[in-house]
Amino acid sequence: MKPNKSTKLIVALAATAVLASACASNRGDDPYAVAVGGSGVGADLASSTSDAKFGTLDSPCGEGDATGATDQGVSDTEIKIGFGDDRGYVKSPGLNKEMSDAVNALISWCNDQGGINGRKVVGTDYDAALMQANSVMQEACGSQFMMVGYGFAMDQTAEQTRVACNLVSVPGFTVSPDAANGPMTFQGVPFPADYANAAAWFQLAELHPxxxxxxxxxxxxxxxxxxxxxxxxxxxxxAGFSLKDCGVTLNYEGEASYLPFAEKFKECGAKGIWTSRSPVPAELNFIKSLGQVGIDPVFAGEATWYDSGVATWNKDTGLLDNLNAGSIFQMLENADKVPAVKKYVDLVSEQGGKTALLGMQAASSFLLWAAAADECGSDLTRQCMVNELSNIHEWDGGGLHAVTDPGKNMPASCGLIVGLTGGTYSQAFPSTAGEFKCDPKYLVATDKSTWGTELGADRVSTKYQNANVIKPQS
Incomplete structure (x- = not known):
């Protein structure tokens, strides 16, 4: 099947869709600001006998005496989980490979401690290669206990299959709204269709009044x-912005020249530009044109702009020294200040893997899954996992990111801004590296017209619901 323009967009925005803040409405005007680092949220769920820790999180892995073939993929000695990415996509080799690198490293870390209650974690590393997500899910449906820490850019093609076979999921990221609000799905970093974290815009207003x-x-x-x-x-x-309407629309496939569009922003008097696109070559060419017409606006976007490729490009050009990228994750550069980031970097690096934000996101979801599995003990069933996961309402992956609510599928109400100077990233806001700024008003409800799916009263997508869907039980 030949990828069309929409497919290409999904590739470019896959990371954006899961790390971005999106949509808005007011949730109150009274400021409530706190700066937090790793909070250790979720540590109480890990009752393992192991003394190991992941940042502030007590390890959910360790020896034990769990027994029984309690569900598909579970035996006296093993728990089979699927994970994966789109690394085999020929137009973008290695796409999101850092996710599988993270899960592979954490499986080894967990098994070195004795597994989950003594059961070894056996992972199947799937390559959806962008267009094979449904085929992967069909295979996983016949063998795996759950899907954990994965990220498929075309997850909408696999969602009906996953729900039909009751494959409970703890993905590293979701893209489509049907998957983001899907039945039997819980994420370390939720990205629901109906709520979002707008911290980036509020913080931009403070940085650039x-x-x-x-x-x-x-x-x-x-x-x-x-x-x-x-x-x-x-x-x-x-967030209080009175946006201009300079009328600049770029063709996603690229333009013969970006200078006329840069001139429009110059004539319009824009002091800042926000993009919802990732740092694809066309976007970088547009940034070059801004310098060519003699303007240097604040350039803002999602966490996908925190990328080694962007840093390399800017080291040579200096055209993005005004970059402001919003994120709810600790920076890799803060590893010396944040134990969870150091643990992640050490574990993945020891296996020769790639470290990146999406890798940390996959790591958080694996730890979330392991914490719930630990609580289930011998009675490791999909029903138990849904019950346990739905009751986890404070989670930060041991300090990898701001606190989220996986049980209710709610994003964080905290954030930070990443800046770039030459080829070096640093935390631009708040001023203390390794800290977030939080405020209840950062958590905003989205307009229903932007959801892209119908949600039930439980905020779960109704598209593929059936009578056999596993729901939380008291």
Whole structure:
């Protein structure tokens, strides 16, 4: 099957979809700001006999006497889980490989301690290669206990299959709204269709108050980006921005010249530009054109702009020294200050893997899964896992990221801003490295028109619901 324009967009925005803040409405005007590092949230769920820790999280792994073939993929000695990425996609080799690298490293770490209550974790590393997500899910349906820490950019093609076979899921990221709010799905870093973390916009307003009335959003011709931009406009307004409408829309496939579009921003007086796109070559070419017309606006976007490739590009050009990228994750550069980040980097590096934000995201979901599995003990069933996961309401992966609510599928209400100087990233906001700023108003409800799916009263997508779906029991 030949990828079309929409497919290409999904590849470019896969990471954006899971690390981004999106959509807005006011949740109150009273500020409540706290700065937090790793909080150890979720540590009480890990009752393992092991003394090992992952950051502030007591390890959920260790020796034990769990017994019984309690569910598909579970025996006296083993727990079979599936994970994976899109690394085999020929147009983007190694796509999201850092996710499988993270899960492989954590499986080894867990098994070195004795597994989960004495059962060895046996992982199957799937390569969806972008277009094979459904085939992967069909195979997993016949053998795996659960899917854990994976990320498939085309997850919408596999969701019906997953739900039909009751394959409970703890993905590293989701892209489609049906998967993000899917039945039997829990994430270390939730990305629901109906709520989002708008910290980036509120924090941009604090960092650049002189640009609040002179920011604009870079539009695109692709429907998914159009929707994302509409959500960004809502978020910006909730954060107090009076956005310009400079009328700049770029063709996602690229332009013969970006200079006319840069001139439009110059004539419009834009002091800041937000993009919902990832740092693809076309986007970097547009940034070059801004310098060519003699303007240097604040350039803002999602966590996908925190990327080694961007740093290398900027080391040579210096055109993104005004970059501000929003994130809820600790920076890799903060490993000396955040034990969980150091643990992640050490474990993955020991196996020769790639370290990156999506790897930390996969690690968080694996730890979330392991913590719930530990609580189930011998009675390790999918029903028990749904029960346990639905009751985890404070989670930070041992300090890898800001606190989320996996049980209720709610994102964080904290964030930080990453800046770039030359080829070096650093934390631009808040001023103390390794800390987040939090505020209840950062958590915002999205407009229903942007959801992309119908949600039931439980905020779960109704699209593939059936009578056999496993739901939480008291």
């Amino acid at each position: 002189d640009a609040v009335s002179d920011f604009d959003i870079l539009n695109s011709t692709i429907p998914a980006t159009i929707t994302a931009s509409a959500k960004s406009r809502e978020m910006a307004e909730a």
